[in-house]
Amino acid sequence: MKTLIAKRLLILIPMLLAVSLMVSLLMSLAPGDPVTQFEMMPDVDEDYLQRLREDFGLDKPWYVQYFHWLGQVVPFSYDPQAASFFQRFDFTPNFGFSYHYRTEVWDLIVQRLPATILLSLTSLLLAWLIAIPLGVLAAIYKDSVFDRISQMLAYAALSIPEFFLALLALVFAAWTGWFPIGGFTSTEYDFLSPWGKFLDIAHHLLLPTIVLGIGGVAGIMRIMRANFLDNIRAEYVTTARAKGLSEGVVMFRHVFRNAINPLITAAGFAFSSILSGALLVEIVMNYPGIGQLVYDALLQQDAFVVQAAVLMSVIMLMLGNLLADVALSMNDPRIRYD
Amino acid sequence: MSFRAFIASAKGAAIAAAHAVIVASLAACGSAEAPLGDRPVAGPPPIDADVSHLPSGRPGGVFFGTLVGMPRTFNPLQSSEDAPSATAVSRLLEGLTRFDAAREEIVPGLARDWEISDDQKTFTFHLRRGVRWSDGHPFTADDVVFTFQVIYDERYPNRRKSELSVDGKPFEVEKIDDHTVRFRTAEVYAPFLLYIGTPIMPRHRLWSAYEDGTFLRAWSVRDAQLDPEAMVSTGPLVLERFRPAERIVYRANPHYWRVDAAGQRLPYMDRLIERIVRSQQSSTLAFAHGQSDYEGIEVRNVAWVKRNAADYDFEVHDRGPSQSTNFIWFNQNRGADRNGRPYVEPHKLEWFRDARFRQAISWAIDRDGIVSGVLLGRGLPLWGPISPANRSWHNPDVQHYPYDPERARTLLREAGFTWDQDGRLRDRHGNAVAFSLATNEDNDVRQAIGLVFVDNMKRLGIDVRLQPLDFNTFVAKVMNSFDYEAGLLGLTGSWDPQGGWSVYHSTGRLHMWYPAQAEPSTEWEARIDQLMERQLRTLDVEERRRHIFEVQEILAREQPLIYTVTVNSYEGLQDRWRNLDPPQMGSLIWNYDELWTENLLLR
Numbered sequence: 001m002k003t004l005i006a007k008r009l010l011i012l013i014p015m016l017l018a019v020s021l022m023v024s025l026l027m028s029l030a031p032g033d034p035v036t037q038f039e040m041m042p043d044v045d046e047d048y049l050q051r052l053r054e055d056f057g058l059d060k061p062w063y064v065q066y067f068h069w070l071g072q073v074v075p076f077s078y079d080p081q082a083a084s085f086f087q088r089f090d091f092t093p094n095f096g097f098s099y100h101y102r103t104e105v106w107d108l109i110v111q112r113l114p115a116t117i118l119l120s121l122t123s124l125l126l127a128w129l130i131a132i133p134l135g136v137l138a139a140i141y142k143d144s145v146f147d148r149i150s151q152m153l154a155y156a157a158l159s160i161p162e163f164f165l166a167l168l169a170l171v172f173a174a175w176t177g178w179f180p181i182g183g184f185t186s187t188e189y190d191f192l193s194p195w196g197k198f199l200d201i202a203h204h205l206l207l208p209t210i211v212l213g214i215g216g217v218a219g220i221m222r223i224m225r226a227n228f229l230d231n232i233r234a235e236y237v238t239t240a241r242a243k244g245l246s247e248g249v250v251m252f253r254h255v256f257r258n259a260i261n262p263l264i265t266a267a268g269f270a271f272s273s274i275l276s277g278a279l280l281v282e283i284v285m286n287y288p289g290i291g292q293l294v295y296d297a298l299l300q301q302d303a304f305v306v307q308a309a310v311l312m313s314v315i316m317l318m319l320g321n322l323l324a325d326v327a328l329s330m331n332d333p334r335i336r337y338d
Numbered sequence: 339m340s341f342r343a344f345i346a347s348a349k350g351a352a353i354a355a356a357h358a359v360i361v362a363s364l365a366a367c368g369s370a371e372a373p374l375g376d377r378p379v380a381g382p383p384p385i386d387a388d389v390s391h392l393p394s395g396r397p398g399g400v401f402f403g404t405l406v407g408m409p410r411t412f413n414p415l416q417s418s419e420d421a422p423s424a425t426a427v428s429r430l431l432e433g434l435t436r437f438d439a440a441r442e443e444i445v446p447g448l449a450r451d452w453e454i455s456d457d458q459k460t461f462t463f464h465l466r467r468g469v470r471w472s473d474g475h476p477f478t479a480d481d482v483v484f485t486f487q488v489i490y491d492e493r494y495p496n497r498r499k500s501e502l503s504v505d506g507k508p509f510e511v512e513k514i515d516d517h518t519v520r521f522r523t524a525e526v527y528a529p530f531l532l533y534i535g536t537p538i539m540p541r542h543r544l545w546s547a548y549e550d551g552t553f554l555r556a557w558s559v560r561d562a563q564l565d566p567e568a569m570v571s572t573g574p575l576v577l578e579r580f581r582p583a584e585r586i587v588y589r590a591n592p593h594y595w596r597v598d599a600a601g602q603r604l605p606y607m608d609r610l611i612e613r614i615v616r617s618q619q620s621s622t623l624a625f626a627h628g629q630s631d632y633e634g635i636e637v638r639n640v641a642w643v644k645r646n647a648a649d650y651d652f653e654v655h656d657r658g659p660s661q662s663t664n665f666i667w668f669n670q671n672r673g674a675d676r677n678g679r680p681y682v683e684p685h686k687l688e689w690f691r692d693a694r695f696r697q698a699i700s701w702a703i704d705r706d707g708i709v710s711g712v713l714l715g716r717g718l719p720l721w722g723p724i725s726p727a728n729r730s731w732h733n734p735d736v737q738h739y740p741y742d743p744e745r746a747r748t749l750l751r752e753a754g755f756t757w758d759q760d761g762r763l764r765d766r767h768g769n770a771v772a773f774s775l776a777t778n779e780d781n782d783v784r785q786a787i788g789l790v791f792v793d794n795m796k797r798l799g800i801d802v803r804l805q806p807l808d809f810n811t812f813v814a815k816v817m818n819s820f821d822y823e824a825g826l827l828g829l830t831g832s833w834d835p836q837g838g839w840s841v842y843h844s845t846g847r848l849h850m851w852y853p854a855q856a857e858p859s860t861e862w863e864a865r866i867d868q869l870m871e872r873q874l875r876t877l878d879v880e881e882r883r884r885h886i887f888e889v890q891e892i893l894a895r896e897q898p899l900i901y902t903v904t905v906n907s908y909e910g911l912q913d914r915w916r917n918l919d920p921p922q923m924g925s926l927i928w929n930y931d932e933l934w935t936e937n938l939l940l941r
Binding site for chain 2: 008030031032033036038039040042043044045046048051052055100101102103104107108110111112169183184185187190234286288293
């Protein structure tokens with residue numbers, strides 16, 4: 001197990017280097033740079049634009065900019081003059097500097113993190129709480145009307161793109177007036193009591209949670225149903241029934257525990273999408289999270305914000321997979337990584 | 339209880355509660371126990387308070403606005419680079435002078451008055467006594483000196499520095515006493531009093547950032563979120579809450595230095611809440627449904643927004659021509675690229691550099707057609723860089739080019755052009771006249787103007803290919819590679835014509851048709867250079883106006899930039915606001931500190 005974790009973490013290093021190099025290259029291919037937008041302002045003087053490009057290093061080729069950035073992200077410096085041994089090493093990583101906001105990228109990400117994580121967690125929770133019971137029921141009552149209808153709905157949910165669903169949700173909100181049209185808090189938010197603040201955010205979260213959750217429900221439900229069916233036909237089920245165990249114990253003690261395995265892997269992937277999964281929904285529903293930040297950064301060619309977001313997604317994906325593998329081996333003693 | 343009723347009542351209760359809190363605290367104005375919405379009183383107004391000349395009103399109320407796009411920063415040195423940041427900082431930091439938009443003159447700001455020396459190079463400002471920052475710290479000459487120290491510091495490149503220098507030489511700034519500052523300019527500098535209105539920064543808050551070299555990162559969006567009150571203010575408002583990508587909440591600055599005729603401290607409004615939206619369209623949508631107090635309305639939206647006016651108690655004000663311009667120009671650059679290939683094919687350059695060709699094109703543009711067809715009548719033909727909105731500097735008596743294809747043909751014939759049997763225009767060497775017109779693809783109005791232009795040229799036998807480009811690609815072609823034939827663009831003018839220096843002067847970066855020339859390539863460009871230099875070296879407004887008028891005459895005669903139309907400006911405002919002082923040019927609510935209302939909230 002330890003070797004598995006060590007290996008995965010080691011693989012992460014070349015992976016991050018390769019991905020960040022790729023992002024740098026791609027960002028450099030777009031025409032213009034973050035200073036271009038000022039060129040058409042009559043009262044901005046040439047010297048200032050030149051100075052901005054120099055200070056940001058935009059006058060250098062992309063790979064020089066990349067290595068400069070890398071030096072910032074891993075600012076490993078050694079100072080032999082320092083008083084104690086540990087003070088000689090300075091290791092304070094940062095995600096670089098945003099051209100657009102003229103501040104640390106990390107500050108920007110921290111600003112947006114809570115909203116995005118909140119939405120991801122509520123939608124994941126919603127998806128799992130609905131999907132697992134539905135999948136189990138659909139498997140137990142296979143080929144019933146309930147099974148047919150839930151299958152059909154699942155296919156429909158899987159085939160509707162998220163952004164379209166988000167648009168429908170906005171139209172619904174505008175038409176009925178039951179929900180706010182996008183956003184995270186109301187104008188009055190800052191003047192509400194703590195309980196009022198909670199309700200206000202919940203009210204705003206409901207629609208995006210449903211929009212994000214629906215796709216998840218369909219996917220997880222289908223996996224759950226298929227695995228449950230596989231296990232129902234297994235021989236140990238017959239044995240259990242022959243022993244005279246009640247149907248409830250058979251289904252939920254034995255079948256369920258075996259059928260849940262693939263879902264643990266799915267949970268690992270879900271973990272990886274906590275930061276990036278809501279991108280489209282955030283943009284369409286004007287939800288002030290990471291997705292919006294990254295989308296704007298792409299338009300503004302704010303390279304290091306994009307870089308940071310992509311790297312965080314990669315890290316989350318790897319960690320998610322790792323966690324899933326660890327959890328799998330804990331749930332199922334047959335699985336070993338040696 | 340049905341779901342709908344439940345949601346409606348829950349929401350209603352929440353909002354009612356919030357309103358109750360706001361209103362209650364408004365009522366409890368100044369009392370110590372009001373938790374929110376209170377309006378702390380900071381003792382009597384300063385001795386040198388500025389007195390509003392508008393009728394006195396009643397304090398109270400919340401102004402709801404929208405902001406398209408989020409501020410990048412609240413840092414006063416970098417805020418002027420984008421509109422949302424500039425707006426945010428302008429609410430907080432005042433300058434020594436202010437621009438009175440309604441009367442189009444420079445009026446005292448943080449300075450009570452000033453004296454100008456006989457050689458017109460020394461300005462002595464007397465600061466208003468008793469003015470305090472929003473945290474109660476006294477405002478003094480040290481803040482002024484500090485501001486200019488920061489602006490001129492090599493470590494901190496910024497956009498304001500060039501405006502606040504003459505021939506690259508910074509002003510000399512000297513503190514005489516706590517309330518007197520003296521400036522000396524190396525040469526006479528015409529727009530001095532305007533540009534000296536740059537926001538004055540609080541020394542007591544920013545000195546440490548200045549010293550340790552981190553000034554450019556001070557007052558970032560993160561700082562504004564964590565500690566909004568630290569961004570102290572001399573303006574009408576103070577920052578109360580900043581929620582990134584959501585909204586900015588300001589409240590009245592208890593230490594503001596303007597009062598009304600009754601001695602009541604301004605601003606009247608208790609709060610200004612600006613919602614951050616992602617597009618102009620959603621901003622307009624919110625206004626049209628009574629969710630905000632004010633909106634600048636694009637021409638294409640005017641008609642449908644007006645239909646909602648009675649239902650939501652607002653009015654759409656037709657504000658006449660705006661400062662926006664749209665022009666077509668030909669690449670007259672004589673240079674060649676690195677491989678020695680000329681930027682413009684020589685025979686085309688010959689047409690483009692011939693004034694008669696450019697004038698003929700101008701005569702052949704149906705500007706009235708553009709106004710009625712593209713702008714639905716909500717605009718005016720434009721004949722020069724300074725729009726009629728700018729009544730201080732606009733020259734109405736320049737050469738106009740009303741639609742006259744016959745006149746165009748005569749001019750082209752004079753210039754040696756002929757038409758072949760297919761009706762195509764050919765130059766004297768027999769080349770068919772054709773060119774491409776580059777423009778940025780993200781501007782609908784501009785593209786529509788381009789289409790009308792293509793059609794107008796076809797009637798003249800000229801084949802024009804419209805080439806919409808991504809903005810950055812377009813900029814690169816026009817400013818760096820010069821690899822284009824004709825361009826279509828708009829620039830928004832500033833009130834003072836010095837703002838157009840880089841367009842008019844032949845060394846300028848935005849001298850679109852042939853930028854950054856070492857020597858002016860024509861006599862008329864040399865004359866414009868001379869006039870621009872002269873207008874810069876006098877404080878006599880009449881003399882400046884004479885020079886600027888002549889610049890406009892030359893530009894209209896030579897048509898290096900063929901101006902097309904200007905769009906009218908429309909602004910919507912809720913009926914509840916009083917004390918409007920509408921300027922000819924600029925925002926209807928420029929004097930928002932003087933606006934007041936009896937209905938404290940939007941309904």
